[in-house]
Amino acid sequence: MAATAADGGFRVLDRNSLIDYIRATPALSSQLGSKLEGLSVxxxxxxxxxxxxxIVSSSGSLVLKQAIPYIRCIGESWPMTKERAYFEALALKEHGRLCPTHVPEVYHFDRPLSLIAMRYLKPPHIILRKGLIAGIVYPLLAEHMSEYMARTLFFTSLLYHSTLEHRREVAEYCGNVELCRLTEQVVFSDPYKVSQYNHWTSPYLDHNAEAVREDDILKLEVAGLKSMFCERTQALVHGDLHTGSVMVxxxxxxxxxxxxxxxxxxxFxxxxxxxxxxxxxFSQDGHADQGNDRSAYKQWILKTIGDVWNLFQKKFITLWNENKDGNGEAYLKDIYKKPELWNLVQEKYIKDLFHDSxxxxxxxxxxxxxxxxxVEDFESIPDAxxxxxxxxRAxxxxxxxxxxxxxFDKIEQVVSAIQEIPT
Amino acid sequence: MAATAADGGFRVLDRNSLIDYIRATPALSSQLGSKLEGLSVxxxxxxxxxxxxxIVSSSGSLVLKQAIPYIRCIGESWPMTKERAYFEALALKEHGRLCPTHVPEVYHFDRPLSLIAMRYLKPPHIILRKGLIAGIVYPLLAEHMSEYMARTLFFTSLLYHSTLEHRREVAEYCGNVELCRLTEQVVFSDPYKVSQYNHWTSPYLDHNAEAVREDDILKLEVAGLKSMFCERTQALVHGDLHTGSVMVxxxxxxxxxxxxxxxxxxxFxxxxxxxxxxxxxFSQDGHADQGNDRSAYKQWILKTIGDVWNLFQKKFITLWNENKDGNGEAYLKDIYKKPELWNLVQEKYIKDLFHDSxxxxxxxxxxxxxxxxxVEDFESIPDAxxxxxxxxRAxxxxxxxxxxxxxFDKIEQVVSAIQEIPT
Ligand SMILES: Nc1ncnc2c1ncn2[C@@H]1O[C@H](COP(=O)(O)OP(=O)(O)O)[C@@H](O)[C@H]1O
Ligand SMILES: Nc1ncnc2c1ncn2[C@@H]1O[C@H](COP(=O)(O)OP(=O)(O)O)[C@@H](O)[C@H]1O
Ligand SMILES: [Mg+2]
Ligand SMILES: [Mg+2]
Ligand SMILES: [Mg+2]
Ligand SMILES: [Mg+2]
Ligand SMILES: [Mg+2]
Structure with a gap:
C-alpha cells in the first residue's frame, strides 16, 4: 500500500518494507548490529x-508493532484509530520510566506509521495467560505485578503529581478516546444488552447470559463503574491489564x-x-487431567491473588509515605500530618480502591x-x-x-468466597 | 502599558484606550450605535x-471585562493567568447556548487582550448577594437558577454528550488549571491548616477556626471532596457559582x-x-433591626433553598427523560429501558448528586x-x-x-437542620 497525502504517510509495512525501514532508521539498525543480511522476521x-x-539478526533483536486503522481480528468493518500507537508509545515510555524492570524499553516511535520499536522479550518469555493455562507457577509474579501497579499508579496520581502536571497529562490522554470508547462498549455496555457481538458457550449458558441482561442491581452497579471509568481521572492506567498483556x-x-x-x-x-x-x-478444572488435578495450582493462583493485592497496598502506602514531602496535592502534609489522621486517610483511600478494583x-x-x-483460559477447554x-462458576x-x-474488607475474604462457589 | 512581544500584545486598557478599541472593533461599535461621542465609561x-x-452611548451599551495577569484584590504578588478570560468567554458562550435566558450574550472576545465584551445587565439588575443583604424577595430566583443549573449541567454531562464530545471538551478545559488550583487552595486546603491568607472574626472565632484545623473527620471528608473536584469530569461547571456571580x-x-x-x-x-x-x-440576624426582624425573609430564603434543589432535580430528570434517545452514553436506553430500572438509576444519580452538593x-x-x-453578607455586619x-452558627x-x-434524603431535612442550629 502506497503512502498518500490523506493518510499522512501511513502504509501497512510488510516483510520487505520493514527491512527497508530498519536499514533507513539508525535507532533500529543500531540494535541489530552491523550485519543486516539474513534478518529473521x-x-x-x-x-x-x-x-x-x-526481528532477529546475528547480533541483536527487536520487536516492531504496527497499528492499523481497524481492529485486526474483526477487519475493516470495525475501524479503530491507528493513533492508539501514539498513546501506547507514550504510556510505554512513561511506565518504563516509572518501572523500568517490568516494562520493555522503547527504541523508536514513528507516529505517521503508527510503529513502535521495542525490546524483544526473548524466550523463555511467554504470555502469562498461556503460562496459567499450562499450569506453570510464577513465584515472583505477585511481587512484580504489585510493584508495577504500585509504581505506575502512584506516580501518576495526585498523591505524587501537582494538579498542574496532572491536568496537562489528563488532557493529552483524552486524545485516546476511541480506545476508551471500545472499552466502554465491550466491557460496560454490550454484555448487558442484546448485541450482535456477544457470544457465549451456547446452549449451556443461554440462561446465564439472559440473567445478566435482566439483573437490575447488576446493571445499576455497572452504571456506576462505567461513570467512574468515563469521569474519574485518578491515574494513568494501562487500560488493558489482563494476563494476555503480561509476558513472563x-x-x-x-x-x-x-x-x-x-x-x-x-x-480498572x-x-x-x-x-x-x-x-x-475457574478455568483450571477444565484443564485438569489424570496426570494433574490442578488442585495445587489452584491454590497457587489463590495465593497469588491475595499476594497481588496485599503487596500492592503495602508498596503503594510505602510510596505514599516516602513521597509525602513531594508535589502531590491530594493530601497536603500540613493538613494531614497527625499520625492518626494520616493513617485514617490512607485506610480510606485503600478501602475505596479495593472496592473499585x-x-x-x-x-x-x-x-x-x-x-x-x-479468553483462551476457557476457549482452550475443548468440551463445551x-x-x-x-x-x-466464574x-x-x-x-x-x-x-x-x-x-469485603480484605482480599482473604474474596479468596474464601471464590472457593465457596458451588461446583 | 505598551504591548510587547513577550506578552503577546497584552496591555491593560484604560478609559482612553478602551474607547479607541471600541471604535476600531465593529462588533463593539455596532452595539453602541453610530454616535460614539460622549460615551460613558x-x-x-x-x-x-x-x-x-x-460603556453606555446614547443608543446602546455593553460591558467590557478584562483579566489581568494577577489577582486584582491582592496585587501582582499573586499572579494568575489572564487566560482565565478565554475560559470565561468559552463557558459564557456554551452556557449561553444552553440557557440563553439566564446568561448574558457575548458580543466579542479578544484573546491577546483577555477582553470579553458582553451584554450590559442594566439596572435594576443588582448582584444577588446585595439583594439578599437588603432583604429583597426574588420570587423567580429558584425557578431560574434551577433552570440554569439543570440545563448547563445536564447538557454538558455524559447523560447528553457522547464520550467523544465529552473527552474533547474535558481536554480543552484542562487548560484552566490555574483557576482550579486557586479553588483547591482556598476552598479545600487553606481553611484546614495555618495559612497567611486565612482570617476570621477574631477573637470571637479563634477557637472555632482552630477546631476546623483540628477536626480529623472533617478533614477526611474534605479530602474526598477535593479529590472529586480534581478528578471527576462530570460536567462543565461554572466553578464560582456563589450569590455574587448572579445578577437579578x-x-x-x-x-x-x-x-x-x-x-x-x-x-460543586x-x-x-x-x-x-x-x-x-445565617447573616440575616446581623441585618435585623427594629423595623425589620427579618424573620419573614429568613423563611423566604429557606423556601428558596428547598425550591432550588427540588426544582433542579425535577428539571434535570425531565431533561434526562426527554433526551433518552440522544447521544448520552452513560445510561444506554437499551440497557436501562425497563421503567423500574430507569427510575432506580435516576434515583441513585440524584441521591449521589444531592450528597455531593x-x-x-x-x-x-x-x-x-x-x-x-x-462574603459581604457577614462582612457588612458592623458589630464584630x-x-x-x-x-x-453558619x-x-x-x-x-x-x-x-x-x-439527609431530602432538602426539607436540611432546611429543618438549619433551623435547629442553636442561636
Ligand atoms: N516486546 C515483545 N517481545 C516479545 N513478544 C512480544 C512483544 N510485544 C508483543 N509480543 C507478542 O505479540 C503479541 C501481540 O502483542 P500485543 O502488544 O499484545 O498486541 P495487540 O495490541 O494486538 O494485542 C503478544 O501476545 C506477544 O506474544
Ligand atoms: N454583564 C454585566 N452587566 C452589568 N454589570 C456587570 C456585568 N458583568 C459584571 N458586572 C459587574 O461587575 C462586577 C464584577 O464582575 P465579575 O464578572 O463578577 O468580575 P470578577 O471576576 O472580578 O469577580 C459584578 O459584580 C457586577 O457588579
Ligand atoms: Mg493491544
Ligand atoms: Mg495484546
Ligand atoms: Mg471545545
Ligand atoms: Mg470572577
Ligand atoms: Mg465575580
Whole structure:
C-alpha cells in the first residue's frame, strides 16, 4: 500500500518494507548490529488489534508493532484509530520510566506509521495467560505485578503529581478516546444488552447470559463503574491489564500493550489483573487431567491473588509515605500530618480502591464470558459442557462480587468466597 | 502599558484606550450605535479578580471585562493567568447556548487582550448577594437558577454528550488549571491548616477556626471532596457559582463570571449556590433591626433553598427523560429501558448528586468564614460580636452538614437542620 497525502504517510509495512525501514532508521539498525543480511522476521501478533514482528539478526533483536486503522481480528468493518500507537508509545515510555524492570524499553516511535520499536522479550518469555493455562507457577509474579501497579499508579496520581502536571497529562490522554470508547462498549455496555457481538458457550449458558441482561442491581452497579471509568481521572492506567498483556518467565515479568492507556480509575488496572487471575482459577478444572488435578495450582493462583493485592497496598502506602514531602496535592502534609489522621486517610483511600478494583475486576470477568472477546483460559477447554461449567462458576462469582463488593474488607475474604462457589 | 512581544500584545486598557478599541472593533461599535461621542465609561469591578467597565452611548451599551495577569484584590504578588478570560468567554458562550435566558450574550472576545465584551445587565439588575443583604424577595430566583443549573449541567454531562464530545471538551478545559488550583487552595486546603491568607472574626472565632484545623473527620471528608473536584469530569461547571456571580431583578436572573469553568463535579455548582444561600440565611440576624426582624425573609430564603434543589432535580430528570434517545452514553436506553430500572438509576444519580452538593456547599461555607475570601453578607455586619455569632452558627451548621450529609434524603431535612442550629 502506497503512502498518500490523506493518510499522512501511513502504509501497512510488510516483510520487505520493514527491512527497508530498519536499514533507513539508525535507532533500529543500531540494535541489530552491523550485519543486516539474513534478518529473521516473524509476525507473531496473536493479539486482537495489531501486527507484531520479531526481528532477529546475528547480533541483536527487536520487536516492531504496527497499528492499523481497524481492529485486526474483526477487519475493516470495525475501524479503530491507528493513533492508539501514539498513546501506547507514550504510556510505554512513561511506565518504563516509572518501572523500568517490568516494562520493555522503547527504541523508536514513528507516529505517521503508527510503529513502535521495542525490546524483544526473548524466550523463555511467554504470555502469562498461556503460562496459567499450562499450569506453570510464577513465584515472583505477585511481587512484580504489585510493584508495577504500585509504581505506575502512584506516580501518576495526585498523591505524587501537582494538579498542574496532572491536568496537562489528563488532557493529552483524552486524545485516546476511541480506545476508551471500545472499552466502554465491550466491557460496560454490550454484555448487558442484546448485541450482535456477544457470544457465549451456547446452549449451556443461554440462561446465564439472559440473567445478566435482566439483573437490575447488576446493571445499576455497572452504571456506576462505567461513570467512574468515563469521569474519574485518578491515574494513568494501562487500560488493558489482563494476563494476555503480561509476558513472563519464572524470573521476569514484563507488561506490554498499553494502547488503551488513559487517565482513569486505578481500580480498572488492578481489577483487570485480579479478575483475569480469577478467570484463570475457574478455568483450571477444565484443564485438569489424570496426570494433574490442578488442585495445587489452584491454590497457587489463590495465593497469588491475595499476594497481588496485599503487596500492592503495602508498596503503594510505602510510596505514599516516602513521597509525602513531594508535589502531590491530594493530601497536603500540613493538613494531614497527625499520625492518626494520616493513617485514617490512607485506610480510606485503600478501602475505596479495593472496592473499585473488585468492581472492575468483576465487570472484566463478566464480559469475557458473555461479551465479544473471550479468553483462551476457557476457549482452550475443548468440551463445551465442561467449559460452560467453568464459565458459569466464574460468572456467578463475578456477579455476586460486583453486587456485594463493599462487604469485603480484605482480599482473604474474596479468596474464601471464590472457593465457596458451588461446583 | 505598551504591548510587547513577550506578552503577546497584552496591555491593560484604560478609559482612553478602551474607547479607541471600541471604535476600531465593529462588533463593539455596532452595539453602541453610530454616535460614539460622549460615551460613558464606568469601572465597576467589585469582584476580586478583574476589571469591569460599563460603556453606555446614547443608543446602546455593553460591558467590557478584562483579566489581568494577577489577582486584582491582592496585587501582582499573586499572579494568575489572564487566560482565565478565554475560559470565561468559552463557558459564557456554551452556557449561553444552553440557557440563553439566564446568561448574558457575548458580543466579542479578544484573546491577546483577555477582553470579553458582553451584554450590559442594566439596572435594576443588582448582584444577588446585595439583594439578599437588603432583604429583597426574588420570587423567580429558584425557578431560574434551577433552570440554569439543570440545563448547563445536564447538557454538558455524559447523560447528553457522547464520550467523544465529552473527552474533547474535558481536554480543552484542562487548560484552566490555574483557576482550579486557586479553588483547591482556598476552598479545600487553606481553611484546614495555618495559612497567611486565612482570617476570621477574631477573637470571637479563634477557637472555632482552630477546631476546623483540628477536626480529623472533617478533614477526611474534605479530602474526598477535593479529590472529586480534581478528578471527576462530570460536567462543565461554572466553578464560582456563589450569590455574587448572579445578577437579578425581581423578573430576571443572570449568571455571570464563569472564569473558573472546567469539567468537574456538578455538586460543586449546586453546592456553591445552596451554600451561599445558607450563608445569607445565617447573616440575616446581623441585618435585623427594629423595623425589620427579618424573620419573614429568613423563611423566604429557606423556601428558596428547598425550591432550588427540588426544582433542579425535577428539571434535570425531565431533561434526562426527554433526551433518552440522544447521544448520552452513560445510561444506554437499551440497557436501562425497563421503567423500574430507569427510575432506580435516576434515583441513585440524584441521591449521589444531592450528597455531593451538600458536601461542596458546606465546604464553600466554611471557607467563607475562616478562609481568605469572606462574603459581604457577614462582612457588612458592623458589630464584630454580632457578626461572629452569625458566622459561628453558619460554621457549626456547615461542619455538621459536611460530616453528616449522607444522612439527609431530602432538602426539607436540611432546611429543618438549619433551623435547629442553636442561636
Ligand atoms: N516486546 C515483545 N517481545 C516479545 N513478544 C512480544 C512483544 N510485544 C508483543 N509480543 C507478542 O505479540 C503479541 C501481540 O502483542 P500485543 O502488544 O499484545 O498486541 P495487540 O495490541 O494486538 O494485542 C503478544 O501476545 C506477544 O506474544
Ligand atoms: N454583564 C454585566 N452587566 C452589568 N454589570 C456587570 C456585568 N458583568 C459584571 N458586572 C459587574 O461587575 C462586577 C464584577 O464582575 P465579575 O464578572 O463578577 O468580575 P470578577 O471576576 O472580578 O469577580 C459584578 O459584580 C457586577 O457588579
Ligand atoms: Mg495484546
Ligand atoms: Mg493491544
Ligand atoms: Mg465575580
Ligand atoms: Mg471545545
Ligand atoms: Mg470572577
Amino acid at each position: 516473524k509476525e507473531v501478533g496473536d493479539g486482537n488489534l495489531n501486527y507484531v514482528y520479531i 518467565t519464572t524470573e521476569s515479568t514484563q507488561v506490554i500493550d498499553p494502547e488503551f492507556a488513559f487517565y482513569g480509575p486505578m481500580g 488496572d488492578i481489577g483487570a489483573f485480579l479478575g483475569n487471575l480469577i478467570l484463570a482459577f 473488585l468492581g472492575f475486576g468483576a465487570a472484566k470477568m463478566i464480559r469475557r464470558i458473555v461479551g465479544v472477546a473471550h 459442557r465442561r467449559r460452560a461449567t467453568c464459565e458459569r 460468572l456467578e462469582f463475578a456477579k455476586s462480587l460486583l453486587k456485594e463488593r463493599r462487604r | 464606568k469601572e465597576v469591578g467589585d469582584g476580586n479578580l478583574n476589571y469591569v467597565y460599563i 431583578t425581581t423578573e430576571s436572573t443572570q449568571v455571570i463570571d464563569p472564569e473558573f469553568a472546567f469539567y468537574g463535579p456538578m455538586g 455548582d449546586i453546592g456553591a449556590f445552596l451554600g451561599n444561600l445558607i450563608l445569607a440565611f 451538600l458536601g461542596f456547599g458546606a465546604a464553600k461555607m466554611i471557607r467563607r468564614i475562616v478562609g481568605v475570601a469572606h 460580636r454580632r457578626r461572629a455569632t452569625c458566622e459561628r 460554621l457549626e451548621f456547615a461542619k455538621s452538614l459536611l460530616k453528616e450529609r449522607r444522612r
